[in-house]
Amino acid sequence: MSATKAKTSDETIMVKPPGYNTEIPVSILTPPRVETSIGTLEFFDGFPTEETARKVFDFLDMSRGVKVFLDGIPAASLEAIRIGMEDIGVTQCNHVGIAEKLLDSNSLLLTGNTDTVYASAFLDLKRDGPTVIEIPPNCGPSTINDAWFRFVVDMGIPGLDAGHGGKYLILPPDYPGDYPEGRFLVEDGYFVAKSRTYVNWVILRGFLVNGSPDAATDLFKTGLKIYPQSLADKPPAMKFVNFTNKIFNTIHSNDFSFYDELARVIEKEPLEMIDLELRGLIASIGIQKDKTFAPDPRMRGILTDAVAVGNATARALVFQTRESEAYLYPGTGSEWKTGFLGGSFEWLKDDGLGGRYLDARTLFFYQATVNTPAMVVEMIGKGSQYAYINKDSGGNFLDGANVYRLRIPRDVPAKDFWSVVVYDPQTRSELQTSQLFPSKNSQRSELAKNTDGSVDLYFGPMQPPESHPNNWIQTIAGKGWFGMLRLYGPLAPWFDKTWRPGEIELIPAVSPGATGL
Known part of the structure; x- marks a missing residue:
């Protein structure tokens, strides 16, 4: 392309290519050959060649696969916990796994602690409808998270009952009535919260007494009750499963099967669980509600590469973070870091002015579980x-x-x-x-x-x-x-x-x- 170049007063370079009657900004043109990180891209007067189109489509699918991995970690992680609990017999809302003698290293659970007695249960609000959780007094910091690992409500000491115990009623996302997100009501003796998803993780913690877990274990076994509200007149008997010294896995995959985990969540939950943009991103790699996730060999190969890059990215964010505010004592050379960047359990950057703090969310959920203000504020x-x-x-x-x-x-x-x-x-x-x-x-x-x-x-x-x-x-x-x-x-x-x-x-x-x- 031969043309005379000129600069306007604002330094925009103008050209008059062959076939044009007037000068136009060079910035809007595409040259016939461009060197990029994905190779040489070639064009005929702006038309991409077949080879160029193939390269950019492979890159587009791969980059979206990486993004789906990073954005989908919370959902895949909670799904992996659900499957892990199911594997040890926690299959109904009235089934509760308890680390009666504390969580030990036989169990695979993201940065679980050895210092409080865990009680873990899962709600299926699609199957059971509104579900009641009766919390005993003196329960430690406890919470409920939805299927995308978002905060639903706190219980116990930092919760609505303030450690005095009480009844919580968790409503499914399609429950009628005005129950706006993030607002908790007290109705008919219940603390009421509405979830955005059907699956919810109930995770409670009990404190040691004189260094022993026995009192907390007894507290849960005698005082904790979970049942569908429809069965309130005759709740089913509680079943407690001790998972101390049990070998089981609750960690999401870091290979292609990660996308299978995410696909299960998308299929089970309502469309409104996530917004249109994120839903579209996930659908762009073939995961869509009411459709079978079955990528062809090309797409499977691309996603296998994408999850490897995504996994490396998540590990870099956690263990080689470039986020300066991750460091608790900046300017001192200290290596101590916080898992909650930005001080927001909703992962908002600068109180929302910077939108969602995406890298902060990945940094946390790749290494940890449980999302609650009680761990942040x-x-x-x-x-x-x-x-x-x-x-x-x-x-x-x-x-x-x-x-x-x-x-x-x-x-x-x-x-x-x-x-x-x-x-x-x-x-x-x-x-x-x-x-x-x-x-x-x-x-x-x-x-x-x-x-x-x-x-x-x-x-x-x-x-x-x-x-x-x-x-x-x-x-x-x-x-x-x-x-x-x-x-x-x-x-x-x-x-x-x-x-x-x-x-x-x-x-x-x-x-x-x-x-x-």
Whole structure:
């Protein structure tokens, strides 16, 4: 294309190509050959060649597959939990899985804790209609999330009953009447909340008493009741399934079967579960309600590549995050990070001015579960707060072959207790070692203290040293790990950052039985 170029006063380059009567902005033209990251793209006077069209369509389908993976993690994750619970016998709303002796490393659950008694149940509002949950008094932080892992309502200490117990009525999305999203009503003795989906996860936590889970287990077994409201006059008997020391999986796939998990959710739930834009994105790769998800060999190959890229992206967001606000103590070199960027359980950026904080949502749901304001907002003495870490003070990934020390300063700002749990970066579940519970808890661990009241925790692949037998968490040579600090009933010094944990420091290799750490 030969043409005379000229610049207007606003620096726009104008050209007069052959066949044109007037000059036009060069910015609106497509040259015959363009070099891009997906290869050379060729055109005949703006018409893309067949080869160019093939390249861009492959890229379009692949990029959409990646986006569906990242946006669909919450739904696939909750579906995987539902299937995992079903596998151990939790199949009806009155069936409740309980970690009677706490959650141990045999179970695969995203960053589950070893410090509270979990009670887990699933509602199917399409099958059962409005469903009642009777919460006993003194229930710990508990919540209900919908099939897209969105907050429905809190229960227990941070909930509407404020720890006094009460009846919650969960309405299905197609229930008639004015029950606007996010508004909770009290009707006929019920705390009423309407879900946007049929499937809902009920996850309750009970606190230890004198370091023992027995009281919380008894609390759930004697006081928790879940039943369809239609059977309120004669509720079905509760069935409790102990999943301590059970081997089962609740983690979504990171291969092509991820899309099968998502397709099940789309098929079961109402169209209105997600907006038109997201529904269209998911449909663009072949997942649509009332249609079989059956990609042809070309699309299957593209999606297999897309999920691999999506998985790598999610892992980069969690473990190599570029989000500066993920770091709790910026400018100090600290590696401690928060899983709730932006301080919003709805994943809003700058109070919504920046729209949905997409990377923040992925960062959280790829490594964790349960979405509630009680884990985000400042609730002095209530709820819980979290910080995770996957690098040492030198900025290196935590390696199970090394020995490390973490100092927890005195006066930890936790009204109830604090804990540190170690996780496997592959499964994002508790690290499996000879320690059934890879954690330390201020309530049930007899931790040796320093003279100033601080506590030093040690991590390494060998047996506990004689000097600190209760302060040792075992790791595995040849395997990475990451840790999470939890504060239950967090106090003001955590929020104003006048108290902060130490960094994880690499120390020289220590032989079994060594002293003087």
